[in-house]
Amino acid sequence: MSIARALSNAVSGLTATARGTETVAANLANVMTPGYGRREVALSAQTLGGNGGGVRIDGATRMVNATLVSEARLAASARSESSVRADFLARMTETIGLPGEEGALTTALTRFRSALQSAAARPDDELRLTSVVDAAARLAERLNQSSAAVQEARATADRAIASDVSALNAGLERVAYLNRRIAILESEGADPSSLVDERQAVIDGIGQIVPVQEVAREHGKVALFTTEGAVLLDGSQPTRLAFTAVGQMTPDLVAGTAPMMRLVQNGQELTEGQMRLFSGGSLAANFAVRDELAPQVQQELDALAFDLHERLADPAADGTLGVADPGLFTDAGGLADAASVNGLAQRLEVNAQVRPELGGDLWRIRSGIGAATAGPVGDSSLLLSLVDALGAVGASQPGSGFDGNGSLQDRFGTVEARASTRKVNAETDHAMRNSRAETISARLMADGVDSDAEMQRLLQYEQAYAANARVIQAIEEMMDNILRL
Structure with a gap:
């Protein structure tokens, strides 16, 4: 893999983790907001010329149980x-x-x-x-x-x-x-x-x-x-x-x-x-x-x-x-x-x-x-x-x-x-x-934003961010070594 492609992959990873962190923050901020639907970032592999090209953000998916809402x-x-x-x-x-x-x-x-x-x-x-x-x-x-x-x-x-x-x-x-x-x-x-x-x-x-x-x-x-x-x-x-x-x-x-x-x-x-x-x-x-x-x-x-x-x-x-x-x-x-x-x-x-x-x-x-x-x-x-x-x-x-x-x-x-x-x-x-209304409302709230799950997801984004940051740091050190030759 070329250095440019590795850098592109790492940058796309940082972008995805940043977007995911924003989504988690929005979920936690609206945990008690009526009508709010929990968001999850939809990601997919990105290919360039038949090879891996990092990650693509397909958008934020609104997660709502339509039957329960009805x-x-x-x-x-x-x-x-x-x-x-x-x-x-x-x-x-x-x-x-x-x-x-x-x-x-x-x-x-x-x-x-x-x-x-x-x-x-x-x-x-x-x-x-x-x-x-x-x-x-x-x-x-x-x-x-x-x-x-x-x-x-x-x-x-x-x-x-x-x-x-x-x-x-x-x-x-x-x-x-x-x-x-x-x-x-x-x-x-x-x-x-x-x-x-x-x-x-x-x-x-x-x-x-x-x-x-x-x-x-x-x-x-x-x-x-x-x-x-x-x-x-x-x-x-x-x-x-x-x-x-x-x-x-x-x-x-x-x-x-x-x-x-x-x-x-x-x-x-x-x-x-x-x-x-x-x-x-x-x-x-x-x-x-x-x-x-x-x-x-x-x-x-x-x-x-x-x-x-x-x-x-x-x-x-x-x-x-x-x-x-x-x-x-x-x-x-x-x-x-x-x-x-x-x-x-x-x-x-x-x-x-x-x-x-x-x-x-x-x-x-x-x-x-x-x-x-x-x-x-x-x-x-x-x-x-x-x-x-x-x-x-x-x-x-x-x-x-x-x-x-x-x-x-x-x-x-x-x-x-x-x-x-x-x-x-x-x-x-x-x-x-x-x-009955309170019971269903409680089920709807439980089906919505789970603060514990969101914090766990935030830790995963933190780990992904650190991994991508280490890749960029390694590329920077490689470029510095090449320039000193």
């Missing part, structure tokens, strides 16, 4: 969905309360019934009659507050959908841009690994919103689809999603009817069936809260309010009422109707006829809402009749969501129990999905 994204999407559901159901449980809690619905009902019983013991005592009106007002207020909290949760979910759609569009635009840049770098023979890292991190973010599948395309590009088959990006332009939040939410608003819209894809609002293409992730969970979970809770609250209204508006409980007269509780001042029960929990209020501050008379609690004159102050029959009406076991209203016979206390307790059960189930589901 599993991690799907697990993260499932965790994001369960988190939204669990947070909503926890808020509903806090709003409705649990038996025995100070702010629970059953506590308000129990205090109202106790106030009626106390007034029945001393119907002549105006303070006790006032307590009945106050307890009734607090019960109505608790139903009002619970209904308002449900609608606020729907509005929050509606705003979260708009935020998710905005983030999704921005993420897809960024992936499309990175696709173009990566293709250009590959055509120029440059290393696009840093852009591939960024693209992976962006797609991971998209996966929090909708479960996404990545499909490789030519020139380093990727296409993105939801797991149910909706096209997000396949080509130079991503699909365009749109959504406009309602703002203030009311119980009568239903998905698919203006102004409450579903997702719009490329200018076309999706049907209920098409929305399944975007199931999973925070986007679907927020739609579920707005269109399914919250309306379910609202329906149960309305059923409680209607049952309470009907029991005390029954002429059998208060003989002074006509069939069209509201009882102690009213629907915004009027008689509630089964056809318009939606949102009743938010409109329920105490009849102005028994509220002195609104021109009403306390004696109507004792003598009857529709009584023309005050009856005997010692007559407790109406108060006892109201107590019996609250405790009576009756059939549930059609469409109320309750089954079988039960008292009003039973149905209030049922709603609280359902809220608690849903919360526990949602938290259990979230804990399972979170554990």
